[in-house]
Amino acid sequence: MPDTAADQQHAAPLPGVTVRVIDTASLGDRSYLVHDGTVAFVVDPQRDIDRVLDLLETDGVRLTHVFETHIHNDYVTGGFALAAATGATYLVNADDQVSFDRTPIHDGDTIDIGGRMRVRAIHTPGHTFTHLSYALSHGDEPIAVFTGGSLLYGATGRPDLLGPEHTDALVRHQHASAHKLVDVLPDTTGVYPTHGFGSFCSATQSEATESTIGQEKRANPVLTQNEQDYVRDLLAGLGAWPAYYVHMAPANAAGPGAPDLCLPARADAAELRRRIEAGEWVVDLRTRTAFAAGHAPGTLNFGLDGSFTTYLGWLIEWGTPLTLLGETAADVTQAQRELVRIGIDRPAAHATGGPQDWTPDVAVSFPTATFADLEQVRHHRDVVVLDVRRAEEHHASRIHDAVNIPIHELVRRLAEVPPGEVWVHCAAGYRASIAASILDAAGRKLVAVDDQFENAAKAGLHLVGPDA
Template sequence: MADRTLTVRTIETPSLGDRTYVVHDGDVAFVIDPQRDIDRVLEILEADGVRLRDVFETHIHNDYVTGGLALARATGATYHVNAADEVGFDRTPIEDGEVVDVGSRMAVRAIATPGHTFTHLSYALTDRAEPYAVFTGGSLLYGATGRPDLLGAEHADALARHQHASATLLAEELPDDTEVFPTHGFGSFCAASQSASTSSTIGREKLSNPVLTQDEETYVRDLLDGLGAWPAYYAHMGPANAAGPDAPDLSLVQEADAEELRRRIEAGEWVVDLRHRTAFAAGHAPGTLNFGLDGGFATYLGWLIDWGTPVTLLGESAEDVATAQRELARIGIDRPAAQATGGPRNWTSGELARFPTGTFAELAQVLHHRDVVVLDVRRADEHRDAALEGALNIPIHELPRRLAEVPAGEVWVHCASGYRAAVAASFLAAADRTLVAVDDAFENAAAVGLRLVRRADRAENGSQR
């Protein structure tokens, strides 16, 4: 096996659950699946003193807008996209089995690995002809695979079977000590399931990954049965990537005063408070929505918003606003309508709105004394696995259009850890509902005496009827 002297730089995008890779030999480099904000790649190239030769896409992405075309144009690198993908820009088409020499040491071989998409490619890297690593995009992930249903439920079964065959092919063709570098699988909804692993090899995946330990029928059945909802904004990513996105403009937009913010809220625009949920609950400008930067900000905002609705960002600092603007650019929301910094007293000329927060222990005490509405905003599959007895489930991504279904009365809203509950609470507060946001881990609910109904209980009750 070759000495491990090549450098693989990983660029994490934890808010979307993805990775970009910069690989070099000390002289020339290639990049796999760059995110939209290419300045992060350019900084690594400059810091390491290497020249970018090639950019490779594993597939037309569904969860973010690519920076591949912009990066190639900025550096003069060759942009490799599957020849079978229909795109609206000039690229260097690449096909299964084709080998690209990057400098004198590195050779990158395209391997057709359909499953996440029909035209998905993985890229096997050799160092002076010795196997080194494989970049698997949304195919073979750590302990999982990419989900097969993003192109439509009608294709899910066929793609799942392709995914099984593709993973098997990689396991058969590559040595056990080949390092595996996936793009998805670190919280991305493009992954069929999640793993805590941060590194792996082909050999380790053979021992632990269901796609390599289960037969095809078992794998396909379990995979399809376990799929949950995916963010609505994904529908816009494929077309944007096929069209060929430019680099984003990340300069700050115009600042809005309190009067303009009120006008935007009354016009039905989204004015988004980026602060932590506890600060928002303690006091916020009426009608603003809370998507804190501490959680899946872009994922949930992109999931809930009606595409094209103007967004204004409110942050404690210009840095917070810039961070949010960068996050939104990654999913194709390029220019916010406006921004403001400071705090809620800068953002409204009237009284602040506020609502209380609570724990599951406090909810248990309240239920001893009075009836309240318990609203669970987790996904439907999470609710089916385990739910508070009597709780109403409206998944967070459905809540904006289903607010009228929340019964009258005091609402205690919860999720799994507090972030989604806070988002939901801001919508309820904007609708003038009386509420308490549960800022607690769902795993604490049973320990404080709240009765849970589990999937196994429902199955047993169903079999007895």
């Protein structure tokens, strides 16, 4: 069973039941397997359902129900496939428009599971109009609530993913839904959200890893602010969200099947060159340090050690054939697992090894540097400073005269990068490495700044902006 930093499972203590928390750190989401030692239910499973199946076998329990809190916008669900594989009942809001057979569930419905667990559906619109939360009781007292994209740790799900025409209504629904939960559930109720661990589905981010209704009442802005202040502050803080999100809800409404994680066909160096010349994406999965030191010309770097899925899914034109390059087959398999979660099901090809195996020509490279190096070089010659952070990050604090083209806009705005030697930076190096590979493939002379942005001021660079 996968057990990497991106795929961790752990148990959360609750009286009379076990909650298995299945983290998908790469997308900032959690799924939950809950059981009483005999029977189990799952909330919001990810696409790679083998993780759930392995946990069922490990714990020796039988899955009877699969619940969806909402039609997800940031990943392809595994709910339909998991229910098909196990014979479990698949519960989706009766008001959601889907094209598959499901068991419809309504606000207020209660489902008995195994005689000792009861799950009650609570309509909590805000992230979507049909969003449901699920309160779990063991005996007569609610002990947990699975809140999906509604009440998160110190935050709420963002209300703008269904389009600007719905945002105002949804953000006000989100405020009311959070208050509804705290009105009907005791303070001791454990809160188990799906989003909020780095997901762009969360309006803001929190470092918390567990919470209760009582803790959220004391600290969550949605519960400490009045509606007007909450709406104003939340909407002011919303930024861009990944472009691939537009493909997730349609895929989920269609009932996605189980993914195929077998390795795609192997490509040699000549085929890789043909694919690059045809405009396909050939993606090097190695770290940014390894890529900068040497890579096949025209390849792009999305390292598995960063937010690989989010940024590849955000930048690639949907449907572009994709070939994966990894040092080992395990790297390619890991990348496939990440990609199926957002609906990129079958890469066109793969290759393993290193640059010497991936190009019929000589490998190319580009230099890396720190912000201290940038401060020094600006004394000697003019260079272009390209900031690929999001617009709100750039506005808050930026290097004087830096050009801001957010990473998710760079491919279509390459012509806007000023002529000259480009020093590209982000907040910590990962996005800069992606941008550097795009610039390198376009033939630009560049230096990738692999450094923490907080070091820019320490290096003596002139920063401007309200947070400078």
